[in-house]
Amino acid sequence: xxxxPSAPAAVLPLHAAPATTDKARPNYRLLxxxxxxxxxxxxxxxxxxxxxxxxxxxxxxxxxxxxxIVLMANITSSLIQPLFGxxxxxxxxxxLLPLSVFLSSLGLALTGVAPSYYIVLAxxxxxxxxxxxxxxxxxxxxTQVAGERKATGVSIFSTGGNVGIALGPPxxxxxxxxxxxxxxxxxxxPGLLVAGLLMAxxxxxxxxxxxxxxxATLAPKTMVGAMSLLVLVIxxxxxxxxxxxxxxxxxxxxxxxxxxxxxxxxxxxFLGAGAAGTLIAGPISDRIGHxxxxxxxxxxxxxxxxxxxxxxxxxxxxxxxxLGFVLVSTFTVSVVLGQAYMxxxxxxxxxLIVGFAIGAGGVGATALGWVADHWGLSSxxxxxxxxxxxxxxxxxxxxxxxxx
Numbered sequence: 001x002x003x004x005p006s007a008p009a010a011v012l013p014l015h016a017a018p019a020t021t022d023k024a025r026p027n028y029r030l031l032x033x034x035x036x037x038x039x040x041x042x043x044x045x046x047x048x049x050x051x052x053x054x055x056x057x058x059x060x061x062x063x064x065x066x067x068x069i070v071l072m073a074n075i076t077s078s079l080i081q082p083l084f085g086x087x088x089x090x091x092x093x094x095x096l097l098p099l100s101v102f103l104s105s106l107g108l109a110l111t112g113v114a115p116s117y118y119i120v121l122a123x124x125x126x127x128x129x130x131x132x133x134x135x136x137x138x139x140x141x142x143t144q145v146a147g148e149r150k151a152t153g154v155s156i157f158s159t160g161g162n163v164g165i166a167l168g169p170p171x172x173x174x175x176x177x178x179x180x181x182x183x184x185x186x187x188x189x190p191g192l193l194v195a196g197l198l199m200a201x202x203x204x205x206x207x208x209x210x211x212x213x214x215x216a217t218l219a220p221k222t223m224v225g226a227m228s229l230l231v232l233v234i235x236x237x238x239x240x241x242x243x244x245x246x247x248x249x250x251x252x253x254x255x256x257x258x259x260x261x262x263x264x265x266x267x268x269x270f271l272g273a274g275a276a277g278t279l280i281a282g283p284i285s286d287r288i289g290h291x292x293x294x295x296x297x298x299x300x301x302x303x304x305x306x307x308x309x310x311x312x313x314x315x316x317x318x319x320x321x322x323l324g325f326v327l328v329s330t331f332t333v334s335v336v337l338g339q340a341y342m343x344x345x346x347x348x349x350x351x352l353i354v355g356f357a358i359g360a361g362g363v364g365a366t367a368l369g370w371v372a373d374h375w376g377l378s379s380x381x382x383x384x385x386x387x388x389x390x391x392x393x394x395x396x397x398x399x400x401x402x403x404x
Contacts, residue, residue, distance in 0.1 A: 027145035028156070033201060034138050035160025040101050040194045041134045042161035044108040044127055044187060046168025046271060048073055049245045050264050051111065051184070053253065054176055059117050063250075067369025070246050072121050074365070076128025081355020085136035085347035094141075096133045098198035104130030105191020112176070112184030132355060139350035143339060155282030158332040162275035166268050173264030226399050227341040231352055231360075233294065233398065234334050236391040239364035240305065241327055243384025244270065246365045248320075251377045256312060266320065273321040274328025281329035290337040291398045294330055298392035301327045305385035309378070327388070340401035 048070070056066050084096075107127025114120045142157035175183030245267060252258040252266055285293040304326060308319040335353050342349035368380040 030145050031142055031156045033198070034097075034142050035157050037097055037101050037134065037194055037198050038138060038157055038160035039164035039167075040190050041104050041131055042164035043168045043171065044104045044164075044191065045073075045077060045131050046165030046267075047108060047172035047187065048124070048168075049249060050169035050173050050267055051176070052246065053249055053260075053263065054181065055111070055120060058181060059120070061117065063247075063369040063372040064366070065117065065369075067246070067366040069121065069124055070242065070369075071363065071366040073124045073128050074242075074360075074363075076125040077131035078128075078355045079360070080129075081132045081136055081351035082348055083351070084133050085140075085345070085349070085351025085355070087136075087347070094137065096137055098195040100130040100133035101191055101198060102130070102195040103127065104134070105188050105195070106130075109185050109188035109191070112181040135354045136347040136351040139335060139354065140347040143336075143346050143350075154336055155279050155332040158282075158335070159275055159279045162271065162278045162328060162331060166270075166272035166275050169267035169271070170264035173261070177261065221402075222344065223341040223399065223402065226401075227338060227349070227352065229394065229398055230334065230338055230341060231356060233298075233391055233394045234330075234353055235360040235364075236387050236394065237298070237301075237327065237330060237334075238360060240301065240384045240387045240391075242365045243368050243381065243387070244305075244323070247368060247372060247377055247380050247384075250372075251381055252316075255377055256316065266317070269317050270320045270324035271328065273324035274331075277325040277327075277329030278331050282332050285333045285336075289400075290333050290340070291395070291400060293333050294337070294395045294398065295392060297326055297330050298388045298395050301388035302386060302392070305388065309381060309385055337398075337401070343401075 052066050052069065055061065055069070056063075104127045107123045107125070107130065111120055111123045111127075114123055138157065139154070142154050146154050146156075172184065172187065175186045177183075179186070248270070249263045249266065252263065253260060258266075281293065301323065304319060304323040308316065308323055311319060335350050338349040338353040339346050342352075368383060371383065372380040
């Protein structure tokens with residue numbers, strides 16, 4: 001039976017074809033805009049590891065002091081994200097999106113011309129607050145407009161961020177080698193442009209999403225134990241990822257005696273392969289299951305990480321790309337799984353996964369700095385390489401999410 005075309009859209013039954021089609025189809029226009037902001041935010045975030053060797057030389061820092069920079073960046077950009085997630089679940093604050101892009105770019109842009117270590121820490125924290133404010137609101141909105149295949153839709157938003165993380169190291173390396181430490185000021189240009197675009201375009205696209213209130217009523221309760229275990233699993237993955245992104249440049253320069261101009265390329269290979277893995281992971285995990293995908297990724301990550309430490313030459317780049325593809329691909333899957341465990345609090349779930357769990361890896365990066373100072377860079381990277389074994393064991397205990 002064909003619905004009466006004169007009937008208002010608001011009174012069409014939920015099972016009618018138009019509603020089903022709209023629900024299933026992602027809003028690619030809004031997802032693309034959110035992904036662009038995500039790209040700039042994470043370009044700033046991804047630039048920091050490539051900037052660290054220059055800061056270490058310019059300010060005469062130890063590895064431990066360098067690790068503290070990573071810790072401060074992660075405390076402000078990640079550990080406080082659950083707070084922004086809590087606020088995002090209460091009411092939409094779309095004005096935070098352009099403001100956060102502006103702040104993250106401003107803080108990082110001034111880091112290279114900072115006169116002291118403590119001012120560097122303050123600027124890194126300002127940039128981190130911008131990163132923290134963007135992710136929960138962005139992921140909550142992206143999830144709501146992603147249609148029924150959540151991992152596939154959210155992977156578009158996540159890929160913007162992972163592409164940004166991959167672009168950050170070569171971009172800032174190019175600026176630093178061309179203009180010296182003042183080259184970091186160039187990072188402010190894309191931030192200012194995209195913040196202006198978000199300010200101008202986003203209000204027209206971000207209309208209220210009526211399904212949210214109804215979804216909150218129908219959704220099952222939070223699986224507290226499962227969410228806690230998932231946060232621990234992602235913390236382990238973050239320890240490995242941050243361990244490699246933070247100390248791999250030093251390992252390449254000081255142990256492998258590599259070309260300093262290749263540091264940005266090295267990180268871009270690792271993180272660029274991860275961006276590709278993020279985009280591919282969504283459809284795969286939608287088919288085989290998010291939990292099963294997580295287990296498989298951790299099973300593969302440890303052998304690849306260990307193999308990277310045993311090779312040299314071109315195989316360094318090959319294995320690094322494979323490790324990045326496998327390890328970083330869990331990014332989207334972990335967010336979707338976390339939101340399935342907390343279906344009534346999508347912003348809080350993304351804040352816990354993207355923020356707190358990944359930020360906890362910053363504590364690990366600081367500890368690895370102490371290890372590098374006392375036992376060498378190779379020891380720090382070997383610890384990072386073996387962490388996925390623990391992640392695989394923990395992910396086996398993750399339960400399947402409850403159905404609606």
